Amino acid sequence: MRIIIDAMGGDNAPNAIVSGAVRAARELNTEVVLVGRGADILKALEQQGITNLPKGVEVANAEDVVDMHDDPSTVVRKRRDSSMVVGLRMLSEGKGDAFISAGSTGAVLTAATLIVKRIPGIRRAAMAPILPTATGRCVLIDCGANAECTPEFLLQFACMGSFYAKTTLGIDNPRVGLLNIGAEDSKGTELQRQTYSLLQRLSEAGAIQFIGNVEARDVPLGGADVVVADGFSGNILLKTMEGTAKLVTGEMKKVFLQNGLTKLAALICKKGLGELKQKMDYREVGGTPFLGVTKPVIKAHGSSDELAVFHAVRQAVETVQSDLVGAIEANMEYLAVPKELDHAE
Amino acid sequence: MRIIIDAMGGDNAPNAIVSGAVRAARELNTEVVLVGRGADILKALEQQGITNLPKGVEVANAEDVVDMHDDPSTVVRKRRDSSMVVGLRMLSEGKGDAFISAGSTGAVLTAATLIVKRIPGIRRAAMAPILPTATGRCVLIDCGANAECTPEFLLQFACMGSFYAKTTLGIDNPRVGLLNIGAEDSKGTELQRQTYSLLQRLSEAGAIQFIGNVEARDVPLGGADVVVADGFSGNILLKTMEGTAKLVTGEMKKVFLQNGLTKLAALICKKGLGELKQKMDYREVGGTPFLGVTKPVIKAHGSSDELAVFHAVRQAVETVQSDLVGAIEANMEYLAVPKELDHAE
Numbered sequence: 001m002r003i004i005i006d007a008m009g010g011d012n013a014p015n016a017i018v019s020g021a022v023r024a025a026r027e028l029n030t031e032v033v034l035v036g037r038g039a040d041i042l043k044a045l046e047q048q049g050i051t052n053l054p055k056g057v058e059v060a061n062a063e064d065v066v067d068m069h070d071d072p073s074t075v076v077r078k079r080r081d082s083s084m085v086v087g088l089r090m091l092s093e094g095k096g097d098a099f100i101s102a103g104s105t106g107a108v109l110t111a112a113t114l115i116v117k118r119i120p121g122i123r124r125a126a127m128a129p130i131l132p133t134a135t136g137r138c139v140l141i142d143c144g145a146n147a148e149c150t151p152e153f154l155l156q157f158a159c160m161g162s163f164y165a166k167t168t169l170g171i172d173n174p175r176v177g178l179l180n181i182g183a184e185d186s187k188g189t190e191l192q193r194q195t196y197s198l199l200q201r202l203s204e205a206g207a208i209q210f211i212g213n214v215e216a217r218d219v220p221l222g223g224a225d226v227v228v229a230d231g232f233s234g235n236i237l238l239k240t241m242e243g244t245a246k247l248v249t250g251e252m253k254k255v256f257l258q259n260g261l262t263k264l265a266a267l268i269c270k271k272g273l274g275e276l277k278q279k280m281d282y283r284e285v286g287g288t289p290f291l292g293v294t295k296p297v298i299k300a301h302g303s304s305d306e307l308a309v310f311h312a313v314r315q316a317v318e319t320v321q322s323d324l325v326g327a328i329e330a331n332m333e334y335l336a337v338p339k340e341l342d343h344a345e
Numbered sequence: 346m347r348i349i350i351d352a353m354g355g356d357n358a359p360n361a362i363v364s365g366a367v368r369a370a371r372e373l374n375t376e377v378v379l380v381g382r383g384a385d386i387l388k389a390l391e392q393q394g395i396t397n398l399p400k401g402v403e404v405a406n407a408e409d410v411v412d413m414h415d416d417p418s419t420v421v422r423k424r425r426d427s428s429m430v431v432g433l434r435m436l437s438e439g440k441g442d443a444f445i446s447a448g449s450t451g452a453v454l455t456a457a458t459l460i461v462k463r464i465p466g467i468r469r470a471a472m473a474p475i476l477p478t479a480t481g482r483c484v485l486i487d488c489g490a491n492a493e494c495t496p497e498f499l500l501q502f503a504c505m506g507s508f509y510a511k512t513t514l515g516i517d518n519p520r521v522g523l524l525n526i527g528a529e530d531s532k533g534t535e536l537q538r539q540t541y542s543l544l545q546r547l548s549e550a551g552a553i554q555f556i557g558n559v560e561a562r563d564v565p566l567g568g569a570d571v572v573v574a575d576g577f578s579g580n581i582l583l584k585t586m587e588g589t590a591k592l593v594t595g596e597m598k599k600v601f602l603q604n605g606l607t608k609l610a611a612l613i614c615k616k617g618l619g620e621l622k623q624k625m626d627y628r629e630v631g632g633t634p635f636l637g638v639t640k641p642v643i644k645a646h647g648s649s650d651e652l653a654v655f656h657a658v659r660q661a662v663e664t665v666q667s668d669l670v671g672a673i674e675a676n677m678e679y680l681a682v683p684k685e686l687d688h689a690e
Contacts, residue, residue, distance in 0.1 A: 134592050144526050148534050181489055181580040189493050189577060216584035220592040232534060235526040236581045239561035244589035247479050247565040251624065252597065255617030262617065265610035272600030272607065279596065 003316045004096035007036030007044075008065040008083040009103025011303045017102065018044040020309025025056035027310075030317050033058045033096055035087040036065070062086035072106035076114045084108065088115040091295050098296035098316040100287060102304045109145050112290055112297045119325065121332050124153045125292035126231070127299060128164055129238060132279050135222030139165045139174075141291065142231040143238045149230035151194040154178070158199055159335050160291040160328055161226040162208045167322035169225065176203075177214030177224030179233055187213060191230060199228070207334035216240075245280040286315035292328070296320055348661045349441035352381030352389075353410040353428040354448025356648045362447065363389040365654025370401035372655075375662050378441055380405045381428040407431035417451030421459045429453065433460040436640050443641035443661040445632060447649045454490050457635055457642045464670065466677050469498045470637035471576070472644065473509055474583060477624050480567030484510045484519075486636065487576040488583045494575035496539040499523075503544055504680045505636040505673055506571040507553045512667035514570065521548075522559030522569030524578055532558060536575060544573070552679035561585075590625040631660030637673070641665055 005021050007014045014036055021032040022045070034041050038061045045053070053059065064082040066075055079085055084103050091099040092115050099116075101108045109125065118125055126142035141161035146153060158176050165174035178195055180188045185196045196213070203210035214224040216237055229237065252273075256266035266273070286308070287300040296319040300312040328335070350366050352359045359381055366377040367390070379386050383406045390398070398404065409427040411420055424430055429448050436444040437460050444461075446453045450472075458470055471487035486506035491498060503521050510519035523540055525533045530541045541558070548555035559569040561582055574582065597618075601611035611618070631653070632645040641664040645657040673680070 132592070134595055147526060147532075179581065181492060181577055181584075187492075216581045217588040217591075219585065220588035232526055233578050233581045236524065236561045236578045237585050239526075240564065240582050240585035241589045243562040243565040244586045245593055246562075247477070248590055248593040248621075248625065250479055251621045255614050255621055258614075258617055261613050265613040268606045268610040269600050269603075272603055276593075276596045276600055280593065 001317060001320055002031040002033060002096040003313050004033045004035060004087045004090050004099045005309075005313070006083045006087050006099070006101035006103055007034040007041050008062075009101040009108075010300065011102075012305055013102065014040050014044045015047065016305045017309050019048055020304070020306040021313060022048070022050065022054055022057055023306065023310045024313035025054060028314055028317055030313065031056045031058065032313065033060050033090070035060045035062050035090070036083040037061070037063060060086065060090065066103050066107050068104050070104065070107060072104065072110040075107045076111050085111055085115070088112055088297070091297070092116050097320045098298060100298045100300055100309075100312050100316055102300035102302055102309070102312075105144065105299055105302075108297065108299050109290060112293050116293045116295050116297060118292050119294055119328055119332075121336060122292040122328070123156055124149075125290045126153075126157050126160065127288045128161055128291050129288040130168070130285050131219070131238070131241060133220055133222040137169055138219065138222070138225050138227055139169065140219075140227045140229065140234055140238060142229060142234050143288065144231045144235035145290065146231040148232070149191065151191060151198050154191070154195040154228055154230065155198045155202060156292070156335050158202065158208055158210070158226065158228045159331065161228060163327040163331065164289070164291060164324055165225050167324050167327060168318060171225050173209050174225035175211045176208045176226040176228060177211050179216065179219070179227050179229035179237065180213035182215065183213050185213070195228070202334060205334065207331070249277065249280065286311035289315070289319055289324075291324070294325060296325065346662060346665055347376040347378060347441040348658050349378045349380060349405075349432045349435050349444045350654075350658070351428045351432050351444070351446035351448055352379040352386050353407075354446040354453075355645065356447075357650055358447065359385050359389045360392065361650045362654050364393055365649070365651040366658060367393070367395065367399055367402055368651065368655050369658035370399060373659055373662055375658065376401045376403065377658065378403045378405050378435070380407050380432040380435070381410070382406070382408060405431065405435065411448050411452050413449050415449065415452060417449065417455040420452045421456050430456055430460070433457055433642070436642070437461050442665045443643065445643045445645055445654075445657050445661055447645035447647055447654070447657075450489065450644055450647075453642065453644050454635060457638050461638045461640050461642060463637055464639055464673055464677075466681060467637040467673070468501055469494075470635045471498075471502045471505065472633045473506055473636050474633040475513070475630050476564070476583070476586060478565055478567040482514055483564065483567070483570050483572055484514065485564075485572045485574065485579055485583060487574060487579050488633065489576045489580035490635065491576040493577070494536060496536060496543050499536070499540040499573055499575065500543045500547065501637070501680050503547065503553055503555070503571065503573045504676065506573060508672040508676065509634070509636060509669055510570045512669050512672060513663060516570050518554050519570035520556045521553045521571040521573060522556050524561065524564070524572050524574035524582065525558035527560065528558050530558070540573070547679060550679065552676065594622065594625065631656035634660070634664055634669075636669070639670060641670065
């Protein structure tokens with residue numbers, strides 16, 4: 001397997017990207033292709049004491065870099081020699097099995113849609129991160145790729161999310177919930193009310209197991225295996241979880257630092273606390289796949305460090321192995337939008 | 346001061362409501378009026394060993410009760426003898442200074458709007474809970490009263506939230522942020538983009554201190570003193586914080602229960618853990634005021650117990666003392682919606 005990696009994207013590029021990729025090549029038995037300014041990549045390798053390219057690690061030169069200030073809609077045209085665009089082109093040409101970038105989310109999504117292209121019939125590609133819950137993990141779809149959505153988009157997100165939960169989390173018949181502000185089907189805005197009835201129909205057709213609305217409070221508690229949301233509220237959910245976990249663990253830390261005895265208590269609990277931190281740590285989850293494009297594209301966190309990049313590669317490998325794209329293509333009959341509800345292309 | 350309390354609203358009514366109100370009358374030096382079925386209220390008092398009405402506690406009879414299944418829009422008409430409607434009528438007639446209910450949120454909002462009425466010029470009343478943050482507390486407005494909003498609504502929410510943060514949290518010049526999925530003013534949906542420029546103008550006029558967009562991740566970390574949101578995404582934020590705090594503290598508990606030593610560690614940290622729990626506990630915050638109506642109306646959590654009711658009364662007392670309604674009325678010039686943006690009544 002060959003994973004193509006944008007070596008220049010993200011806050012800690014290229015160093016963290018390069019070292020995470022090298023570690024992944026070594027430990028995960030996969031090839032990685034680092035795309036970016038050759039000189040910068042070699043320098044990053046050198047800083048780790050690597051003077052010859054390790055086995056399984058390749059470099060593909062791309063002189064330009066996509067900036068966080070670049071308008072996503074012009075990246076493919078104006079940054080054609082950037083690491084992101086070159087890498088995505090390699091993916092689309094079959095020169096690798098998956099692509100990872102920690103660069104600008106908007107740019108990755110737009111460029112992936114234009115270069116790798118959506119699966120025919122899919123209206124929008126969506127970001128589907130995996131969240132920790134009290135009972136395990138769940139898939140959230142979408143979390144920000146599409147701030148404004150139609151019920152048709154959400155119908156397809158529900159299906160894609162369900163396949164993803166099946167293949168990645170190994171859940172046979174995932175419970176699909178619609179993120180809403182109450183349990184009753186009359187709750188929310190027009191978007192939620194229309195989506196509710198679409199998902200009910202899809203559930204009756206046997207394509208997914210729709211369990212109704214899920215309130216945000218119940219998402220971290222394991223209320224659904226797949227949480228379907230427009231990109232705006234999905235993003236609020238994802239980021240609030242991140243911030244709240246940080247708030248609570250920060251307060252915990254203050255408790256442990258109070259005096260010598262509490263510091264001892266922290267020592268006693270060290271292993272458990274480490275596991276908890278790991279559970280809540282975005283870096284362990286890896287990246288967020290874009291579901292709906294023809295090949296696996298993974299967005300790593302902008303502030304990814306070596307560990308996060310390593311896990312993003314692990315996740316890319318798993319996504320390729322599980323043939324998620326194949327599962328979506330094989331189920332397009334369910335994903336087809338009912339004609340009478342065909343609002344937008 | 347006289348606080349009117351819906352004795353029949355909420356999961357634990359009337360017992361928890363009655364005992365919380367009695368405690369508040371005793372400790373907060375205020376009068377409370379319990380509205381509801383007289384026999385049920387007396388029975389609840391008896392269960393606490395109280396056979397004569399304590400000083401400062403009154404009972405006002407109301408034979409009917411608003412149900413969680415009642416359509417909020419018909420409550421005032423169909424449940425005119427309910428504790429909620431009778432209590433709100435008493436408030437509007439000046440028979441008390443504030444009203445508290447733990448009953449159906451939709452019903453309280455609709456009934457309060459119809460009976461107590463909005464402050465002239467205010468488009469929508471909004472729910473403004475106080476959230477714990479890493480650096481203190483912040484006001485969220487709205488958190489669910491208005492699932493669908495216009496930029497004009499949000500403009501007024503920003504102002505009301507700023508006054509509320511000033512009077513309740515004692516912050517001189519509160520930092521007002523717009524909940525969004527990115528920092529740039531181009532982020533979000535049309536609603537956020539239009540609201541952004543309205544808030545910028547309001548800030549230039551000196552009415553509020555607008556600090557731009559605030560991402561959900563930064564809300565629990567103290568990124569703003571006032572977080573302005575439509576009711577849908579505000580509700581997602583509020584409920585995700587609640588669920589995530591529960592997830593993390595639940596996982597913490599597992600760590601402490603692992604073995605004898607970790608249980609000892611929990612004992613050592615008991616005081617600090619108690620304070621942390623208190624910080625994250627909705628019951629300590631009290632209720633959520635509806636801002637924008639002519640008198641203080643406070644919605645207590647549906648599952649309020651005695652402690653939550655006690656704090657809701659404390660909050661009602663503080664809201665009356667701070668004359669928030671007066672502050673909003675005195676600033677209607679800033680709250681007036683610019684003519685060219687006058688979308689909806």
